[in-house]
Amino acid sequence: MKVIQKEFLLKPRSRGFHIITSEILQHIPELSTINQGLANIFIKHTSASLSINENADPSVRTDMETHFNIMVPEDADHYEHTFEGPDDMTSHIKTSILGSSLTIPITNGKLNLGTWQGIYLCEHRNHGGSRKIAVTITGI
Amino acid sequence: MKVIQKEFLLKPRSRGFHIITSEILQHIPELSTINQGLANIFIKHTSASLSINENADPSVRTDMETHFNIMVPEDADHYEHTFEGPDDMTSHIKTSILGSSLTIPITNGKLNLGTWQGIYLCEHRNHGGSRKIAVTITGI
Amino acid sequence: MKVIQKEFLLKPRSRGFHIITSEILQHIPELSTINQGLANIFIKHTSASLSINENADPSVRTDMETHFNIMVPEDADHYEHTFEGPDDMTSHIKTSILGSSLTIPITNGKLNLGTWQGIYLCEHRNHGGSRKIAVTITGI
Numbered sequence: 001m002k003v004i005q006k007e008f009l010l011k012p013r014s015r016g017f018h019i020i021t022s023e024i025l026q027h028i029p030e031l032s033t034i035n036q037g038l039a040n041i042f043i044k045h046t047s048a049s050l051s052i053n054e055n056a057d058p059s060v061r062t063d064m065e066t067h068f069n070i071m072v073p074e075d076a077d078h079y080e081h082t083f084e085g086p087d088d089m090t091s092h093i094k095t096s097i098l099g100s101s102l103t104i105p106i107t108n109g110k111l112n113l114g115t116w117q118g119i120y121l122c123e124h125r126n127h128g129g130s131r132k133i134a135v136t137i138t139g140i
Numbered sequence: 141m142k143v144i145q146k147e148f149l150l151k152p153r154s155r156g157f158h159i160i161t162s163e164i165l166q167h168i169p170e171l172s173t174i175n176q177g178l179a180n181i182f183i184k185h186t187s188a189s190l191s192i193n194e195n196a197d198p199s200v201r202t203d204m205e206t207h208f209n210i211m212v213p214e215d216a217d218h219y220e221h222t223f224e225g226p227d228d229m230t231s232h233i234k235t236s237i238l239g240s241s242l243t244i245p246i247t248n249g250k251l252n253l254g255t256w257q258g259i260y261l262c263e264h265r266n267h268g269g270s271r272k273i274a275v276t277i278t279g280i
Numbered sequence: 281m282k283v284i285q286k287e288f289l290l291k292p293r294s295r296g297f298h299i300i301t302s303e304i305l306q307h308i309p310e311l312s313t314i315n316q317g318l319a320n321i322f323i324k325h326t327s328a329s330l331s332i333n334e335n336a337d338p339s340v341r342t343d344m345e346t347h348f349n350i351m352v353p354e355d356a357d358h359y360e361h362t363f364e365g366p367d368d369m370t371s372h373i374k375t376s377i378l379g380s381s382l383t384i385p386i387t388n389g390k391l392n393l394g395t396w397q398g399i400y401l402c403e404h405r406n407h408g409g410s411r412k413i414a415v416t417i418t419g420i
Binding site: 141145176177178191192193194197199200202203204205206210211237238239242243244245247252254255256257260278279280 | 281283284285289320322323324325326341351352356358360361363369372373375376377379380381402412414416418
């Protein structure tokens with residue numbers, strides 16, 4: 001049984017939903033040594049989150065951003081926590097809805113994702129900067 | 141330390157929330173050999189999701205479907221990604237809200253769920269068909 | 281490779297969002313023996329959930345409660361499952377949105393959380409009582 005752990009920064013991205021599957025994979029070449037196992041991908045922030053969704057049509061990502069901005073509106077008057085601007089509390093709420101980590105099966109040295117699945121960075125802040133990721137791989 | 145991995149298709153289900161605990165268990169008889177560990181259940185799709193919720197009263201599942209249809213309405217005009225109909229983009233959004241995988245403790249050869257907890261398949265498409273699941277068990 | 285599993289009750293908390301990082305850590309002193317691994321924290325209930333969010337300003341937790349009460353309103357007339365009061369079905373929905381478990385990397389004997397991250401108990405019921413938690417640690 002192996003345990004492999006890596007910590008790295010993602011390239012900074014604009015507010016919105018972004019596919020980061022290949023950037024993640026670049027940081028974990030050791031994946032190829034795992035026959036069966038799991039990869040946990042964890043984001044060490046409270047205003048950006050991770051999700052799995054469609055890896056093809058870019059309109060899925062823009063519609064995600066649009067819908068989350070409606071479901072968690074910045075112009076609502078019920079937020080107290082707005083020290084850092086109108087995208088402060090909304091980013092925390094979106095993060096809890098979407099989640100801070102993903103656990104993905106590894107099979108034959110690869111992430112065992114479905115054909116249409118990609119890993120999303122959900123950047124909720126207007127200027128989030130580089131986000132820190134910890135990947136933990138366990139398997140045989 | 142053991143790693144057991146299985147991949148299988150669920151029986152197709154209608155749109156809505158469905159308890160699939162016993163169908164999952166049928167595919168992983170090896171669970172009984174694990175004293176302490178974890179089971180990761182991963183759905184390889186972007187328009188159906190997994191959740192844990194009440195395993196008793198069916199009205200919980202119908203209320204879930206009702207509420208998610210209000211929270212992510214098909215008749216909104218803010219979706220661009222509607223190639224496959226009004227249940228296309230809404231299914232992607234619901235999937236990211238609910239999530240693509242569950243990680244459940246295993247204790248004494250069984251899933252260590254609470255008394256009222258069951259595993260839900262959340263089928264967001266009108267005609268989703270059979271959904272592919274990967275289960276990865278690690279433990280001793 | 282070690283597997284350590286603990287099951288315990290949290291102190292009862294009022295409805296709302298609460299930081300429980302230090303209470304969790306009190307129950308798993310064995311964490312210090314793990315160099316690299318993962319901690320899965322699982323709540324065995326369907327009307328309370330777990331999340332990771334900001335560990336500093338209390339207004340984040342009150343805003344979370346406010347926002348979830350708007351997003352999943354108790355005074356809506358579309359719920360059938362209200363046997364136990366208006367906080368019954370809404371608690372189930374909030375639980376599925378937020379999730380029943382967290383998987384957090386362990387590095388050098390500690391939870392490898394970001395600077396601002398804490399573990400939240402999200403208590404959705406008016407009188408939830410003590411909540412049962414199962415923690416499963418795997419690692420080397």
